[in-house]
Amino acid sequence: MAETATKPNGSNGAHVTAKFDAVVVGAGVAGLYQLYRLREQGLKVRAIDAGAGVGGTWYWNRYPGARFDSESHIYQYLFSEELYKGWSWSEKFPGQPEIERWLNYIADRLDLRKDIQFGTIVKSAHFNEATQRWLVTTDKGDVIDTQFLITCCGMLSAPHVSFPGQETFKGQLFHTARWPKEPVEFGGKRVGVIGNGATGIQVIQTIAGEVGHLKVFVRTPQYMIPMKNPKYSEEDAEAYKSKFQHLTERLPHTFTGFEYDFEHAWAGLTPERRREVIEDCWNDGSLKLWISSFAELFFDPEVNAEISGFVREKMRERLKDPKLCDALIPADYGFGTHRVPLEQNFLEAFHRPNVEIVSVKANPIERVTPTGIQTADGTIHELDVIVLATGFDAGTGALTRIDIRGRDGRSLKEDWSKDIRTTMGLQVHGYPNLFTTAVPLAPSAALCNMTTCLQQQVEWIDDCIRFVRTKNLKVVEPTKDAEDGWVAHHDEIANATLIAKTNSWYLGSNVEGKPRRVLSYCGGVGAYRQKCNEVAASGYQGFTMN
Known part of the structure; x- marks a missing residue:
């Protein structure tokens, strides 16, 4: 010192x-x-x-499936062109291990x-x-x-939210923000995930195929956007690196610090053109629909209702089952007023025979018992592993x-x-x-x-x-x-x-x-x-x- x-x-x-x-x-x-x-x-x-x-967030949040939902080429320091160009990302939305390596690269390069x-x-x-x-x-x-x-x-x-009795649980219990460095074995186990926000979605879609049986405790359904995550070749990396000067001039002045920004006024477009813009943003496979379609979705209930209806329609097409639609598609709030997650086959995970939804909105979790999770109706859900994706x-x-x-x-x-x-x-x-x-x-x-x-x-x-x-x-x-x-x-x-x-x-x-x-x-x-x-x-x- x-x-x-x-x-x-x-x-x-x-x-x-x-x-x-x-x-x-x-x-x-x-x-x-x-x-x-x-x-x-x-x-x-x-x-x-x-x-x-x-690493901060990217040191602690090493749970299964943790990754960017900002594009990798903009989630970077822009004060040094040499530092920026000295690192190449492997894909558009990299996972936690690669992000942690990047931050170690920063620490080493800057001594x-x-x-x-x-x-x-x-x-x-x-x-x-x-x-x-x-x-x-x-x-x-x-x-x-x-x-x-x-x-x-x-x-x-x-990390926020703990439940009475957590210390009595005889299995393994983890909060996603304090995930161990050692791999957690899920194979053949009964796993419960509490929470289905951005973090819960990443965990659920990642482990659904590994576990013996998965119970997802859902309180508030989420709107979500399917992520498109292409791998980057050397040519792709060189292409985004060539935009360094553009990014330094662009990112600090957009509405949310992303490369894209709101470019359309709702009132100035025909219904057909509005739908085209919404579809184009949706098909980008990023957060573009949320933060680069129409700014009015944050202020105008009618605009928000139409875009919300669009997202519900897309989610229903994938879920098909009316019971799953009722459990997983929001009905009482509008798109973009909560944090909007990106996902990769999250909805399809619920078509698996080993995945089960437990709604806890009307029947909340009461406590953790030595063998699992007890809801207010007295049901004890027997589990080997509990994952708390309960936020902050x-x-x-x-x-x-x-x-x-x-x-x-x-x-x-x-x-x-x-x-x-x-x-x-x-x-x-x-x-x-x-x-x-x-x-x-x-x-x-x-x-x-x-x-x-x-x-x-x-x-x-x-x-x-x-x-x-x-x-x-x-x-x-x-x-x-x-x-x-x-x-x-x-x-x-x-x-x-x-x-x-x-x-x-x-x-x-x-x-x-x-x-x-x-x-x-x-x-x-x-x-x-x-x-x-x-x-x-x-x-x-x-x-x-x-």
């Missing part, structure tokens, strides 16, 4: 074991780039990660490992008003003094699990338990020199190709810290008025969408007691970037520095 001499801290007598200019929490997509950027401007930086290696402390959990971070610095403690006994604290913990990194405490959970305390000892966990507020998803009033990525009220909370949004946030944070240091200042913090203004702006846009009217993790509805607010900024990636740039260009108007 930068310093190892033990010395007392002025505020509480704690003995500091190391001192840095900046501490980055997390070594995933955002954390690796943040470490690189801050180090490049000459700061002494330490990144800390609970994992044994780099980042020497400044990362692995296998370490950040337990607390307290702002010391006397020194105007943060005191960070870890489960390894580190007490680190740092001027800046940057959280790169990921927006989907805090999105956006906030990773930070509220750390004891973060700002001015006057205020607790971020307590503050966010009352009202989820940030300033552009980059800082929080009352927490000086704390910078955040992938937290609420920014596109990176949900509606974005993550690399596009995380790179932008990392660069804004790096520039802001550089500004503070150039001016020989110590502290930067958003004003309450600036935060109030951003929250109001965010809510005005979000509440005009159909997302705000639909229960899902996009509103935190999956976490009991979580304040209700659309987590992601819905004004678009390009518009968000422009607003962030305007703040920086104004000398950080709305932020106090001293």
Whole structure:
């Protein structure tokens, strides 16, 4: 570490074991780039990660079938053409092992490992008003003094939902976000998967042919799009690499940070032409129908109803069985107001004789027993393996699990338990020199190709810290008025969408007691970037520095 001499801290007598200019929490997509950027401007930086290696989401989520649903050629860092062109993907939507290898390539090429402390959990971070610095403690006994604290913990990194009795289960039980590195054997076993969102879909379609018998516990049916995932030849790789300059200019300014964007207005097209656009987007085998067909699907109930009807029609054609259609096709919310998954023969898995649906909407799971899962009607479903694809405490959970305390000892966990507020998803009033990525009220909370949004946030944070240091200042913090203004702006846009009217993790509805607010900024990636740039260009108007 930068310093190892033990010395007392002025505020509480704690003995500091190391001192840095900046501490980055997390070594995933955002954390690796943040470490690189801050180090490049000459700061002494330490990144800390609970994992044994780099990757963040792509280190932990190694469950069967885990893969991109952003195209591989856009889920990349774009700050270096050499770095971009030095890696070739094998297919359009690669799987977790290849993604993890890519992130290790990044860490090696940028020589980042020497400044990362692995296998370490950040337990607390307290702002010391006397020194105007943060005191960070870890489960390894580190007490680190740092001027800046940057959280790169990921927006989907805090696993959510446990059931009474889990500890009594005599078989194997796994949460998809904490999957073991060692292979899990499913052959001939009775397996239960709880959850059928994006993650559950990937698991179910992957293991259905391996298990003895599979029970899928379904609460909320999902709209979905069939993935088309061609392999890439050397020529394909060279073709997408030749677009590097185009991508650097295009991705930061589209609505969701993808290469494609909304190009059609619903009202300006005939019904026949609308259908052509919808079919073309559907046949792309990507998320194009969701985020590049018609923007009106997010705002106009009639447009949403027509596109929803189209997707239901496509799903019915594949399922055929009316009972399966009732169980697996949504009927009470619209397409695109939940996270839309890509799938590969997921629906066909339910035609297999060894796959069974257990509806738990009206008959919820009550507990886990030593032998399986018990539903409210008293039925015990006997199982050998239970897979929890139950989602996350999105956006906030990773930070509220750390004891973060700002001015006057205020607790971020307590503050966010009352009202989820940030300033552009980059800082929080009352927490000086704390910078955040992938937290609420920014596109990176949900509606974005993550690399596009995380790179932008990392660069804004790096520039802001550089500004503070150039001016020989110590502290930067958003004003309450600036935060109030951003929250109001965010809510005005979000509440005009159909997302705000639909229960899902996009509103935190999956976490009991979580304040209700659309987590992601819905004004678009390009518009968000422009607003962030305007703040920086104004000398950080709305932020106090001293």
